[in-house]
Amino acid sequence: MKNFKGKVLFLDRSDINTDEIIPARYLTEVTKEALKPFLLEDLELDGFNQKSDIVENSVIITRDNFGCGSSREHAPWALEMNDINVVIAEGFARIFRQNMYNCGMLAISLKKNVIDQIFEKYSTKTTTVSVDLTKSIISIEADGKTEEIPFSISEFDKDLVKAGGWLNFADEKY
């Protein structure tokens, strides 16, 4: 399984689309590695610095409908190549969410009020998240204190993450 732990990058906006996550001009690449420098290159958001914010963080927490737009799996790949394997949000676009689990990565949905509280409590602090897939619990840590937040995930999605993605799972089973 991939690493599901690390410092948090807060992106305080809904509807961040896949063109913002990885612009189409980089879709001419045929390796995942080549996408690494371009993650979130077109995202314009107050306080967000593409050059420094991505290097140190491994978890994204954002608002609603993350990953809307294009079907490009280059979006999860660009995250993966930057060691970001977890995105936590109020909601995801269908294809993006599916692509994350298909790659053995986590797209975790939490209720709006929970996301609101997380932003309120943590978004200005250095925050670390770790995900316990077996217990379906997110641990959020800041200022030396840890809070546990449960999340729901189907057994099938867990299987995909454990298998390292849908290709391995499907080729074995079907």
Added chain:
Amino acid sequence: MGKTIAEKIFEAHTVDTQSGGISVLKLDAVFCHEITTPVAINDLVSKGKDRVFDNTKIKAVVDHVTPSKDSKTAEQAKILRDWARRHDIKDFFDIGKNGVCHAIFPENGFSRPGYTIIMGDSHTCTHGAFGAFAAGVGTTDLQVGILKGICTFKTPETIKINVTGQKQEGVYAKDIILSIIKLLTVNGATNKVIEFTGNVISQMTMEERMTVCNMAIEAGGTVGICYPDMTTVEYLWPFIKEEFKTKEDALKDYSKWISDSDATYAQVIEFDASKVVPVATVGFKPDQVETIESLKGTKVDQVYIGSCTNGRIEDLREAAAVIKGKKVNKFVRAIVSPASPKTYNMALKEGLLEIFDEAGFCVTNPTCGACLGMSNGVLANGEVCASTTNRNFAGRMGKGGMVHLMSPASAAAAAITGTITLAKEIK
């Protein structure tokens, strides 16, 4: 209890189920293009799984950047081309025969009522116009589709949009779908099927229905879907005439792919098309829609007519009717990109290309090109385009560029005046 068309298609195609309400569906078609497929091919090769489930059900096209613009895009096309040859993919469309996937695949009869279709392209929802469950997927789903002919989906709930009334003159399918997206918002149909019904939809041609279904994804929808009817049968007849004795027989058979009257919906929306006026997007989200009237005078640097939304023959006719005998504004670069070779040839024979040419348009070969800022009309920083495409995301048509989405008639009007203009005011 009654079923929706999507539920009926799921029932007929489910080969397994998984927890979380997931169905594993058998696929009738897997469509491929050269942007999202080469990575899938390379990965399958590296894992020793370079196989295809059925070389007659996989269709492939080089469409996003064609002819290739540089070594990287040449390599992408080559990977797809070599793979298609290696596996003897029966329907592979390359230079001279290629065009925008969501235009040429329907034209060749590959999209049928009741089908399950996936493609590594979010606008695959276009094919729902034929009563198919057709959805965009990522590369991994595409890989498994190619390898096994299956894909997983959660049975989606359905939003039914009953489009009724009488369209005003000068209002097109694009104005209707943009107005619907404004109502739904970009997240309003996430994880849901959008069923388009009502007299306005049933009076539409297949081309218009494709324009409508094409943009379902812009409201987050998994697929936009229309019920098959005699218009569907007429369109498909050249491809299905061996299968059915008469068109009535075909219609009777396809009628199994219509929702039951007592089907359950997440939401039913009554949409009065009589109130729709010509519209365009503003800003960087496709649900930010304003009337052309309110945007009049907004300057544009480029006009682009084409794409899987509005690059078909009817769109070109609509634009040419506005342009005929006029000249493109001297501060505007106007580009028209017929979506397929068939469209190109029809436009040539009907004299439409001559109209565009004389007005000062650049007529390009069929390709996705400028829509996603990959070739054939990329914007410079700060430039504005009146476009018949489907996405106005920041930087979509080029870094720092901005796109106003609109109908071909409205885009044509902008080409003449250099500003956003009501087509009916072009005299």
